[in-house]
Amino acid sequence: MNPKNTPLPSNPTNPIIEVRDFNFMYGSAQALYDISLDIGEKEVTALIGPSGCGKSTFLRCFNRMNDLIDNTRIPGGTIKISDVDIYHKDIDVIELRKHVGMVFQKSNPFPKSIYENIAYGLRIQGIKRKNEIDQVVEECLRGAALWDEVKDRLSDSALGMSGGQQQRLCIARALAVKPKIILMDEPCSALDPVATAKVEELIHVLKENYTIVIVTHNMQQAARLSDRTAFFYLGKLIEYGPNEQVFMNPENPKTEAYVSGRFG
Amino acid sequence: MQRYFHDELQDLRNKLILLGEKSHEAARLSVESLLDNDLEQAEKTLALDDSIDALEKEIGHACTRYISLRSPVSTDLRLILVALKASHDFERVGDEAHTIARKTRDILTREGRFKPSLKIREMSRLSCKLIHDAITCFVEEDIEKAKAVIALDREVDALNNYHYEALASKELKKALTDASRFDAILVSKAIERIGDHAKNLANEVIFLLNGD
Numbered sequence A: 001m002n003p004k005n006t007p008l009p010s011n012p013t014n015p016i017i018e019v020r021d022f023n024f025m026y027g028s029a030q031a032l033y034d035i036s037l038d039i040g041e042k043e044v045t046a047l048i049g050p051s052g053c054g055k056s057t058f059l060r061c062f063n064r065m066n067d068l069i070d071n072t073r074i075p076g077g078t079i080k081i082s083d084v085d086i087y088h089k090d091i092d093v094i095e096l097r098k099h100v101g102m103v104f105q106k107s108n109p110f111p112k113s114i115y116e117n118i119a120y121g122l123r124i125q126g127i128k129r130k131n132e133i134d135q136v137v138e139e140c141l142r143g144a145a146l147w148d149e150v151k152d153r154l155s156d157s158a159l160g161m162s163g164g165q166q167q168r169l170c171i172a173r174a175l176a177v178k179p180k181i182i183l184m185d186e187p188c189s190a191l192d193p194v195a196t197a198k199v200e201e202l203i204h205v206l207k208e209n210y211t212i213v214i215v216t217h218n219m220q221q222a223a224r225l226s227d228r229t230a231f232f233y234l235g236k237l238i239e240y241g242p243n244e245q246v247f248m249n250p251e252n253p254k255t256e257a258y259v260s261g262r263f264g
Numbered sequence B: 001m002q003r004y005f006h007d008e009l010q011d012l013r014n015k016l017i018l019l020g021e022k023s024h025e026a027a028r029l030s031v032e033s034l035l036d037n038d039l040e041q042a043e044k045t046l047a048l049d050d051s052i053d054a055l056e057k058e059i060g061h062a063c064t065r066y067i068s069l070r071s072p073v074s075t076d077l078r079l080i081l082v083a084l085k086a087s088h089d090f091e092r093v094g095d096e097a098h099t100i101a102r103k104t105r106d107i108l109t110r111e112g113r114f115k116p117s118l119k120i121r122e123m124s125r126l127s128c129k130l131i132h133d134a135i136t137c138f139v140e141e142d143i144e145k146a147k148a149v150i151a152l153d154r155e156v157d158a159l160n161n162y163h164y165e166a167l168a169s170k171e172l173k174k175a176l177t178d179a180s181r182f183d184a185i186l187v188s189k190a191i192e193r194i195g196d197h198a199k200n201l202a203n204e205v206i207f208l209l210n211g212d
């Protein structure tokens, strides 16, 4: 873990994701241009930039969620995760998505009990023994800082939880498949400040064991939560560096304008 | 709710207290070395100055970082503002101590000892006590003690005035060289400034604790 206040090296020394000259197209519209960056293992990396700049598109490239969209294409570039080219033809995408979990903007628990929301994924993985499932459910709920709040009502519907609790349940669900990387697309945008603070605290704890990439429109959130931030504009990576650089002394005037709210 | 980054505020407080202790030490050593004719101790005081400056810079950086990355408000923000101002006051205390130590080196190499001791020791003890109390009222969040520091600073001022008058008197004009009298005025003035910084620090603690 990065001890507070010590500046990070300008590039991650232990990259888990390596992106090189990566391009992405929706039909004939190019959404990402020549992106190259390294994402550090067990770091929190924030993706920021104005609406439509390609943050979500880029995030979805890490677990190939874009494959589910028709007519998309990668005209050039590579993404390697733990040294493996994830767009290689031999890649098992289902296996990839186990390694790279995702949490969405709108929490989307299944309309089932709190318990089942997590147990479901475990059964799909072939875990059948009840006591093993019980144990993992508890681990995940603890991991998502939710256990104490829900341990007495595991059989209640997940839809009866508060928005913040639902979002942490989705994080717990993502943890169940033991991913290495967790992608989060604006996980707090529908939450009040207290629920947001709880999710941020959780993310801070999770980074001891997981690599987290988070898209956020909230600049303060990016600044306080992440180790590094990447600023995108019109599908291009404008600046990427430790937060001390991006928020205190950005190199690019566009970044300066954006983080100080003077954009446009 | 305690947030993970609040630890950084605790670090900042600790650094500020450390800086306070260093500058207090420098102030004490500088006058002692002068009155005890201790050249070695004067050199030690001079050496403290770099670490004081470095620590002030470190605190300034930590404050800018905290403001940029943590968006502090209310008490957290006041702590940052106070850390910026207080670290500057401590650094200035260090500067005054540095001035006294440099003077000490000059005087001791030129004359072997400092003759016009007057009430310098008493005055220095008082201003060092004020620095010490200013640190304590910050640590203990004690407004009454802060107010006491502000009140006591007047006594330091009074001793400084006493020195000015004494050094202008016929007797001392006869007994001391102009250079010695000039040195004494400089030293007295530096100690008086240390008291002023203690008073500033006390005001900063009051601002921290009740916002005005």
Ligand SMILES: Nc1ncnc2c1ncn2[C@@H]1O[C@H](COP(=O)(O)OP(=O)(O)OP(=O)(O)O)[C@@H](O)[C@H]1O
Binding pocket: A026, A031, A049, A050, A051, A052, A053, A054, A055, A056, A057, A058, A069
């Ligand atoms: N499914 C899609 N089909 C076609 N074009 C798309 C699709 N999704 C996104 N785009 C386009 O790709 C570009 C990048 O969109 P993306 O959603 O990645 O931006 P974003 O930075 O996440 O924006 P926001 O902050 O609004 O979420 C936009 O021009 C968008 O219109």
Ligand SMILES: [Mg+2]
Binding pocket: A055, A056, A057, A185, A215
């Ligand atoms: Mg998006």
